[in-house]
Amino acid sequence: MTDPLTPAARALCEAMSAGFPGPGSPAELRAAARAGVREVPPAHETSANGVRVRLYGEAAGPVVVFAHGGGWVLCDLDTHDGLCRELASRTGLSMVSVDYRRAPEHRFPAAEDDVCAVLEWAAARYGGPLFLAGDSSGGNLAARAALRARDGGGPAVAGQLLFYPALDHRLDAVSAEAYAEGFFHTTAHMRWYWEQYLGPDGDAVAASPGLAADLTGLPPTLVVLADCDPLRDEGLAYARRLSSAGVQAHIHLHTGVFHGFLGARGVLPEADAALAASAAWITSLCE
Template identity: 40%
Template sequence: MQADPFDPTRLAPDVLAVLARMAGTGAPALESLPITEMRMAYLQVGALLGGEPIPVGQTLDLQATGPGGPIPLRLYLPKTGIAPFPTTIYLHGGGWSLGDLDSHDKVCRRLVNTAGCAVVAVDYRLAPEHPAPAGPDDVVAAARWVAAQATALELDASRLAVAGDSAGGSLAAVVCQQLRGSEVTLRAQVLIYPATDLSPAGDAFDSRRKNGAVPPLTLEAMRAMVTPFLSGGFDTRDPRVSPRLAPDLRGLPPALIITAECDVVLDDGRLYRDALFTAGVPVEYIEYPGMVHGFIEMAGVLPATQTAMEQVAAFLSRHLDLATAGS
């Protein structure tokens, strides 16, 4: 598929200013870099655009038991509230090949302060070192571990949610599907511009063409990250990489899906919303006009980021009974 030419008039003015600032650095296109340099460049996005890190009550680095070895976690506790804390498990974006606990540290801190719940960030394995299904398997294992260790960590296992952005949004959907009917009860899922279909069907989505030339996540950049993730020959129709294609979506927790109008994966979020609705899953959908992929990491330069975080907080408050927790 060939992407349509980039039309800057479709973008919000503050987004255009951010993109101009990024272009002014003279940095090469993300997809042109080796994977190690791509990861470094991705970290710089949060450093440059994410604003100041917000203080929280406490942070604690932990390790969960995973199928490929220990999984690093970072626990964030709010400054106020009463233990045991309602908790959101957060899965970072980065196309299954980039990102870590530090790339989304500011996002998690903002979520803790805005929502008033604890947050557990998961540093799942990345491609190309660990192609599919390593990352999806890690996040499911991490969610099980958090639930099992909740009492020791002063977390409330009866009030758990999962959230993520981009690839992390996809992984959050995967966690909900994989743990449905298990000993782990998830009350809510927050999917921020999730990529929900990596199969050939997803390649044909209209937003892949219409928004494929819109930075920062162009179609070429998306391919540069997704290709290593699928390099092991894993079936692209497997729900662990394409959750939209799961044969049965009934009984999943209520969902909030946030998308960006000028995003290459806009249709992934829209169509997953439709699929959840058809399956009888309560779903709220918010599409941000003029926004681009990655805006949740740009709180320092885009007011829409905090607006989105407040909407996430309101959704979590309803489903995790945050007022009951005293947060």
């Protein structure tokens, strides 16, 4: 059977999987997620409505509020520092990376409350077009923040950039079964992340942007997906629902790569191509 991953992606996938434990201990998983973090260059951090943020550029004008991935449990400002720097460099825009509260210590909706609080702060501080972005669970938070801004009279959002977002707690799409194992991010991991985030009584439907009843009035959206990813189909479904609701929605589906491939900038050409196209999309909305 032909491997759907490119040879470079397969080698990277195996190396990453070897150092990443199965679901079970938040502390163990957090340590594994930080194992590859190199020394982070100096950066400006501040408090945004009580939430710690890291700033990449402080000039007035367009700004991207970014929520990191990690299943609402793992990762932090440092694990995604390189990605934020790359996006800031490629777009020429300021970025605000959100150090939101993580599960299971802080369950839904604590993380999205933090992203929404930072969104309000960024709107007042920068004054220009306001964008939301995030990867995986961070994509979930960005999508939820856009919905809440629309519904609650929050600041106008000019666009949302969602990298392989977690949008549907049910995990019942074809890709969740087809790529359940063997492609680094497993369906079992994702189910465990949802359990940590929601707890025994969290509102799973409310936490799932893909299940929102009404998607009208949302900002232009780019959904960037990996073909070999349990979350692929929920991203495709969300983008198609947005289009049906009259929202300008685009899908960039990258073949031969797995969930989290954007972390392999300089190693996987697909990662560099995805970042270049994503940056071009955001900057086009500023014109």
